Amino acid sequence: MNDYNKNLEKNSANFIPLTPISFLERTSDIYPNYEAVIYKKRIYTWKQVYERCIKFASALEKHGIKLGDTVSIMAPNIPELFEAHYSVPMTGAVLNAINTRLDSKTVTYILKHADSKVLIVDRQFHTIVKKALRDLNKKILIIDIDDKQADLKDSEKIGELEYESFLNEGKSNYVWKRPADEWQAISLNYTSGTTGNPKGVVYHHRGAYLMSTGSATAWNMPNRLNFLYTVPMFHCNGWCYPWTLAMLHA
Template sequence: MARATHNPYETDLDQNAANTTPLTPLSFLRRTAAVFPNRTAVIHGPVRRTWAETYERCVRLASALAKRGIGVGDTVAVMAPNTPEAFEAHFGPAMIGAVLNALNIRLDAEALAFILGHGEARVLITDREFSSVMAKAVAMLDPARRPFVIDIDDPQAKGGELIGAMTYEQFLETGDPAFAWRMPPDEWEAIALNYTSGTTGNPKGVVYHHRGAYLNAMGNIATWAMPHHPVYLWTLPMFHCNGWCFPWTVTAMAGTNVCLRAITAKAVYDGIADHGVTHLCGAPIVMGLICNAPEDQRRELKPGLKMMTAGAAPPAAVIEKMERMGVEVAHVYGLTEVYGPVTICAWHEEWNELPLEERAAIKARQGVNYATLEGLMVADPVTLQPVPRDGETMGEIFMRGNTVMKGYLKNPRATQEAFAGGWFHTGDLGVWHPDGYIQIKDRSKDIIISGGENISTIEVEGVLYKHPAVLEAAVVARPDEKWGETPCAFVTLKEGSTVTEAEIIAWCRANLAHFKCPRTVVFAPLPKTSTGKIQKFVLREQAKAL
């Protein structure tokens, strides 16, 4: 008897409003404010606000924006450090279908003007500390397309003036705390716009949707095994991949946001000690700030402090220092295009028996996918054939899943190229270890080809960081008539340390194959982005000029 093609599980069992709701991080705020209304949501200097108060402010923001005619598909730009206003902006605009564009506070007026114009910002909420650069940026726009400007008049801001039509607090007063805000009818609706820090040409606008924001926020919780009510220190900029989705993560867990306007060693130690911080995130530069802080700026760190690091491949030597201080380091990896971190060096208990140096070397790997990222592989960049899992064969890192961006705003060609073959092309080069863990060896643009041999700048930097006198190091290609390119090291020394170029080169030759060793060493401070990434394109230009 032929089997019936009828599937009973697809009959009269349709999706409906009772069994299907679009995923959105807005649901986190609604729940937390209802369940834990009196718990502290935000700490900012002397300011303390509960979740009930924070929820009301977000609703007022949504209402005030709606009264200005802002709605679905409109962009609300925010230029602010890690303040309560920046946090609230992760919810208020989304409550009316608008899109948050958190601006990089280190950008110049020209770059900001491009972003405001390209993103079609209708409202600009700007902290007074950045009034000078924002006034210039707005003035560069067509007068007919300039956004409505609102000032954040933070008492902790240093200098600046008010350039907007009203202050943020005045704007909130125009909002209705009983405003009936909307949940997105479709989880594919945009929630945020983030611009990549492109080194050539104009930056690309990366568009996030509610589903991805929800899932990556939950991925952070599962990956880090975050408990209820974490106390989270904002050492990571909220404008960087929406703070790796942690505004939504902390909200889901009814935690406390400890805001920091400026990231200094003293501010970090004080924040941790004064508020009982349990979790923080940041690039390796933040770890360096903590473990190399002067004694007079340090406070006691209680065991169990957890730090998530990404943004650049962390040297094993830095991880080792942090763990000697009792800080539990989680190494993650991601990009703007995937909502921040989406891989983790997931830890195995048996690795705890290894010497600290070996543990740190393992932890320096980028690891395996979050449970919320469907696919991760290292493959040939042209054929997309996976490379052998031998820890040696180099390939490009590819990703796919629900936490990959919608695409690049108004740039279909770049979107198609990024998604060619049904995978997101990261542009990062790495290897696949036998246990399935990936490890970045370089950005494709950072690899050095010397005499036909590929040299990983990350490998050379790892050796440099182990030198006792080295605080920071970066390696780039320097043009060479004979070899094509040779490694050039830029090094910042620890305070009070002295070492010569010859000694640094000798150190590398004792720890690396000789062809990988720097031929040139430059002692100088390293240029960095606002998120702590070393600006290698600046160093490459300097190396060319040597």
């Protein structure tokens, strides 16, 4: 046996699975009072974002969400979608961000194919989502995002739960779950379905971590930059920038 194979097994002292969730944990600890998210009149620091994600993850687990479950979200680029990139995988579940431009038939297909246990949805999409849920023929947990600052007069209630109320069901001392294997799935995205039904594409924790660091290096992005989000977060997880920004304390 090669000597390099002796007594050099992985252990907690020399190895830890890569996950981009660690970026948020570190930044909230080192730069707790730096502004993290600015959306209209809402401003959250990195500490507040981390605390909100912890509580939402706790609430998801309280409602039965566990390792390997799929949690879908249909929303524009708002704080709730940013938070879902952390809170959902904190439970071991997989985030599925749905394209907001799809029709109800395609949304139904994705919810079925992904075997979604939860749908977090902005109420502005009530018409499409209500029809999609009628065609789904199974009950899933619906969490409404009531974006009052968007001033959408035609938005309607979809489910019985509302995002902020749901978040406040969670515990602030919840201990999030680091993946046992960095190849564990972190997100499930779908192609646009231009030649048939959309195809599912799985990202793992390692890939998301490396993409986040690679983007920062390739574009020579500095710490504490101001980032105007234009790429939809439902598109390839916004090129993984929701995780990159936490790494850069942006």
